[in-house]
Amino acid sequence: MTLEPESPDLIYIANQVDWAHLLAEDALSSGNWMLIVVILLLIIASALVSGSEIAYFSYGPEDLKALTEDPSNRKQMVKELLGKPRYLLATILIANNLFNIGIILSSFYLFQEVFNFNHQPGWVEIVINTILVTFLIVLFGEVLPKVYATQKGQRLATFMAPPLLFLRSMFKPISQVLINATQVVERRLEQREKTSISAEELDIAIDLTVNEQGTEEEVRMLKSIVRFGDIDVRDVMTARPDVTAIEFETTFNDLLALIKSSGFSRIPVFEKDLDSVKGILYAKDLLSHLDEEEDFQWNDLLREAFFVPENKKIDDLLEDFQTNRLHMAMVVDEYGGTAGLITLEDVLEEIIGDIKDEFDDIGADIDYEKIDEHTFVFEGKTSLYDMCKIIDVDFSKFEKVKGDSDSIAGLLLEVTGKIPRKNTEIDLTPFSFTVMDVDQKRIKKVKIRLGE
DSSP: OOOOOSSOOHHHHHHHSOGGGSBOTTTTOHHHHHHHHHHHHHHHHHHHHHHHHHHHTTOOHHHHHHHHHOOOHHHHHHHHHHHSHHHHHHHHHHHHHHHHHHHHHHHHHHHHHHBOOTTSOHHHHHIIIIIIHHHHHHIIIIIHHHHHHHHSHHHHHHHHHHHHHHHHHHSHHHHHHHHHHHHHHHHHHHHHHHHSSOHHHHHHHHHHHSOTTOOHHHHHHHHHHHHGGGOBHHHHSEEGGGOOOEETTOOHHHHHHHHHHHOOSEEEEEESEEEEEEEEEEGGGGGGGTTOOTTOOGGGGOBOOOEEETTOBHHHHHHHHHHHTOSEEEEEOTTSOEEEEEEHHHHHHHHHOOOOOTTSOTTTTOOEEEEETTEEEEETTSBHHHHHHHHTOOGGGGHHHHTTOOBHHHHHHHHHSSOOOTTOEEEETTEEEEEEEEOSSOEEEEEEEEOO
16 A cells, blocks of 8 residues: 655656656647647747837837937838827737737647647646746746847837837727727826815825924925915916016117116016017116117017916926026916016925015015904905915915905905995905905905904
8 A cells, every 4th residue: 555645746746647648649740730830920929019018118218319310211110109109009918918819729729639638637737728828928928028128129119110000000999999998097097186185185294294393484385385286377476567567669778777776687578558568678688788879779689478378387387487498477368468477486486485686675575464363464466375375374265255366356356246445344254354445446455354
């Protein structure tokens, strides 16, 4: 009586296989050799397509620039494929999966013809049909071609351009379905990401996570960064009534006097009214012409003005400033009229706070008075956004009632529907507004009291 080991080892497992009868009698028939050739061709095709994924999606900006400058036919094919990356990826994935399915089905049929599983343990067929095929696909169809593609990516991309263009046109209906499905998923995920956490929740998180060594200025800056992408240009711009500008027909002497008195290094130039801005005058451009006569044609020194809509986000505007190397933009409303102007300094101050230089008049931009911890007096033209920063309340508290207004005066006009009289009190719980100074056309000064 022979005792079997309690835990089978490799020798025991090997002894379970009937090696003498493992191969079928007609294992080396011509039909089986044809199947072997087909499987090898499918593995090669799978390897080329799989490697193409790494080859194409490893192109950097410099590589793409080189493609544009290379007129060769193959390079232009590569450029065309990269021009529609979603279709390219869908084509590669579809083709790779079809080739792998072909390898699996052909291998299964081949193994049934080559091996005799009738006198073998059941696990022998499973090992050969699954593990062996998986090993072949992973090693020769995935790992090795992708290793090659990381080193010779552009060569492989150029070689595979014609067949991939053919496959793209062949699989276009299927690719379109896949792309539409992924876009639906992407939109759902984007919506969830946008609504996953509010700015107020982030403010609370900052208050909780900043350690005791963090200063109030550091906390304020972190909160400003969080809200930076939600701020519109209209919230931080210099409004039209406060814009310093020069009329196109101004004489040279008057121009120099105005620049000296204003202290601005860049001034918009208009013709007839501020809705017709002709350009921006840089004060530094006048340095070499200070000795010119009064009839000097200074208008020739104007630089082109950059226009932005008032609902543009300031993070996008900052990117535009960086790309175009600009420091100022004219803000226009929905009708194309000039609503104001905004500078690079205005944008940066939303993060780092007020920027003072040697030309700034300390206190000149302070248009409010703090009476006590809960009471403030503002000029009516003060923007709601600036008011909220000063009294330290969330700007979103006024979103439902402010309508299209951007200033304190505009808010009160929106709520009352008319120009209120002096000493009129307007309750917007938990805030109370009192009109302190008003004329026939505008609200000049407002007192606001915060609920205790």
